[in-house]
Amino acid sequence: MPEDAPETIAEKKLNPVVKTVLEMGPILAFFAGYVILKNKVFTIAGTEYSGFIVMTAVFIPLLAASTFVLWRLTGKLSVMQIMTLVLVVVFGGLTIWLNDERFFKMKPTMIYLLFGGALGVGLLRGQSYLSLVLGEVMPLDAQGWKKLTFRMMLFFFALAVANEMIWRTMETDTWVKFKTFGLPIAMIAFFMAQGGLMSRHSTEEDTPKDKTPKA
Known part of the structure; x- marks a missing residue:
């Protein structure tokens, strides 16, 4: 026990x-x-x-x-x-x-630059750090993880640029809406767009099917 x-x-x-x-x-x-x-x-x-x-x-x-x-x-x-x-x-x-709201508006930029940079460093080392985070829910082969990680890195960098452009050129109302709704929607849309890659590189079919279910 x-x-x-x-x-x-x-x-x-x-x-x-x-x-x-x-x-x-x-x-x-x-x-x-x-x-x-x-x-x-x-x-x-x-x-x-x-x-x-x-x-x-x-x-x-x-x-x-x-x-x-x-x-x-x-x-x-x-x-x-x-x-x-x-x-x-x-x-x-x-x-x-x-007492300066600009620092909080910069925060998403720093987050996405940090995550994108970390994924880039991993790729340079021949590793996919993304697989360490999502490996349990997305079974992909090594090539699939490399491709998805590269795309995710570019996506994070794009979000960082988008956040900078919006908070520096638009009103606070627009940035708050972008932060609350735009970023989550963009993230969902990104993963939906990766459906083809995930199906091509999925390893679910390689999982043994003759395992006896636990009582």
Whole structure:
């Protein structure tokens, strides 16, 4: 019995609906709060803060709490989740401390540059770091992982450029909508577009089918 315990913990699965709520909840809360508070100014300790800054201060602990709950429910966090939380704390903290919303707007750029750069370094070393994150849900052969990783690297760099262009040239309202809805939609569209690659390089058919189901 004790020998089975670690395996049980490692295999903890989370309801997809709960997972989506925990991952998207803080982002949607930020959007809703921003819409309500965007035209308001709050004076705290003699300093005026916009609704955007106030919602940034709310978003940081919300994301930290949801990440903690994800860890408690699943027993693990991906490198992407950890790095996202770290960068949100750093750039969100700078936004609040310096009372300058530009730092929070830069955060997606830094995240996507970091992830894209990491994938690029892995490819130069002949490795697919993406397979370490998605290997459990997307069984691909080595060539498939290389191709998908390369495309994902370019996609991350494109998102970084898009984020810079939008926050530097457009109003805050536009950037908030892009961050809340545009980025998740772009991510879904990217993976949907990779359907052909995934089917060509899938290794699911290579999985032995004569395994006896566990009682």
